[in-house]
Amino acid sequence: MTAMSSWEKKREQMVEEQLIPRGITDEATLRAMRTVPRHLFVDDAMGSCAYGDHPLPIGAGQTISQPYIVALMTQALQLKGHERVLEIGTGSGYQAAVLSRICDRVYTIERIDSLLVRARKIFDRLHYHNITSRLDDGTEGWPAEAPFEAIIVTAGGPSMPQPLIDQLTDPGRMIIPVGDQYLQELKLLEKIDGQTTVRTIEHVRFVNLVGAHGWTS
Numbered sequence: 001m002t003a004m005s006s007w008e009k010k011r012e013q014m015v016e017e018q019l020i021p022r023g024i025t026d027e028a029t030l031r032a033m034r035t036v037p038r039h040l041f042v043d044d045a046m047g048s049c050a051y052g053d054h055p056l057p058i059g060a061g062q063t064i065s066q067p068y069i070v071a072l073m074t075q076a077l078q079l080k081g082h083e084r085v086l087e088i089g090t091g092s093g094y095q096a097a098v099l100s101r102i103c104d105r106v107y108t109i110e111r112i113d114s115l116l117v118r119a120r121k122i123f124d125r126l127h128y129h130n131i132t133s134r135l136d137d138g139t140e141g142w143p144a145e146a147p148f149e150a151i152i153v154t155a156g157g158p159s160m161p162q163p164l165i166d167q168l169t170d171p172g173r174m175i176i177p178v179g180d181q182y183l184q185e186l187k188l189l190e191k192i193d194g195q196t197t198v199r200t201i202e203h204v205r206f207v208n209l210v211g212a213h214g215w216t217s
């Protein structure tokens with residue numbers, strides 16, 4: 001048996017203390033959270049607090065979500081492995097990396113160039129080759145690659161962008177924070193047999209979703 005590295009120990013502790021007690025039970029989600037080296041996605045200076053129970057700044061006024069929120073949003077998508085997933089808001093790249101360990105392919109869109117460049121370097125370093133990324137306004141979706149079995153929006157908007165709802169398969173699931181610029185409800189939209197249902201699963205605080213179908217700044 002090989003000894004666990006100290007990073008692996010930190011991840012195991014994160015799973016045992018922050019995720020399982022709060023109701024994260026999906027095995028694929030827990031496995032991905034145990035696997036992806038979150039410390040590589042935060043600035044070197046903050047590596048030691050990468051596995052703490054909080055969000056962290058990632059530059060350009062943006063943040064990487066708390067581990068629990070990443071796990072909660074991932075679990076809500078109920079991925080089985082065959083899916084093509086669209087993410088809006090690449091940021092550090094961590095959420096995309098977690099998804100990429102569970103589904104077939106991740107398409108992720110970021111509007112800030114410096115963040116996208118940095119995230120791409122980490123995907124390459126980790127050989128996470130099933131992530132495709134693009135610099136754009138993600139509120140328009142990714143029409144050339146649509147439809148997607150699952151869509152995850154990791155920035156908070158005033159409403160659900162219609163292009164994203166249109167680019168979901170049937171059946172399909174979308175998770176998105178919706179509210180004002182300070183507090184949002186994490187909404188899960190499910191499309192089944194042409195009907196969509198929406199429920200709120202948590203109260204959250206995300207940075208702004210900025211774009212044609214989001215906030216203006």
Ligand code: SAH
Nearest residue numbers: 089091092094095110111138154209210211
């Ligand atoms: N998923 C990220 C969280 C990043 S924070 C992670 O794991 O680190 C939210 C990100 O959404 C920010 O980087 C912000 O620039 C980006 N964003 C906001 N509006 C956007 C839009 N319309 N299209 C694409 N990215 C957007």
